[in-house]
Amino acid sequence: MSIQHKQFRFISWLGKGTFATVFKAQDLNSNDVIALKRIRCDREGAHDSAKREQHAYSRLHRHRNVLRLLSHSFQEGAIVLCLELCMTDLHCFLAVHGSQLSFEEMRCCTLQLMQALRYIHSEGIMHRDIHPANILIHADGLLKVADFGLSCVINAPLDITLPVMALEYRAPELLRATPCYYYDESVDIWSAGCTIAEIMLRGVRLFPSLDEVDQLKQIRALCGTPSPSAQEGDVLASLFDSRSVPIGTTEYICALLRLNPSARLTATDACSSDFVHCAPSRLSINL
């Protein structure tokens, strides 16, 4: 549907991505205010991205920490997703509120992100693009994982030509010079680890890299190398310890950011860790 489409009244722009524009609109039939994501399918890759997103949302409709697809339609060379409306995304939220966040609020964000991933993975989907701009915050204080345009089914054949994950959140196994023919949902855990580190650092990116070579260099500098002689994670641990983060933070982040994918916590383990035990179930900050 175009913005002028008669079922919806345009209210304001919410965001713009690689293939899509997102705006706030009112559904004139129900009066509900919703978000419309319009994916133009005339650019290479856009149609596949829209199909992946629609497929993932159709499988993932039963969790409060996953954004809900309300309906979809095809119009004028575009796929339009009608989505529940959120107030902001985690990237913008950290830019505004990062310096005031309490430790309980940080644990709350961590738990909600991990609960979303536990559900997504249990439904057989890998997200492959977890980062703060793809994690939305609803007015009721719930975090919602969104933007499934790069998602895929776990264990399905991988298209190795498709670049996945924003560079700064990309797992090291996807940064090698030779293509990675197999990887699994632990790539989302790496991205979640970078995101949680960013929450703890109050909006500062853990790996603010320029290109793939620089990204790998930065990962090696902080996380070490996977050889038995190196102490993996020591420098990363000292980064957080030097900021006097509360007990348990350093160990938790290090357990998510293991170089060896099979040594990373699973989303299920991450949800049952002492670090998030009894964390608040929603944010109470006024947005």
Ligand SMILES: Nc1ncnc2c1ncn2[C@@H]1O[C@H](COP(=O)(O)OP(=O)(O)OP(=O)(O)O)[C@@H](O)[C@H]1O
């Ligand atoms: N339901 C929503 N409610 C409020 N804001 C939203 C909603 N969906 C998306 N946005 C805003 O629009 C931005 C872009 O949305 P989204 O990530 O889904 O698009 P994209 O084209 O896939 O993006 P990219 O290519 O940058 O990953 C989000 O980062 C967020 O700020």
Ligand SMILES: [Mg+2]
């Ligand atoms: Mg996005």
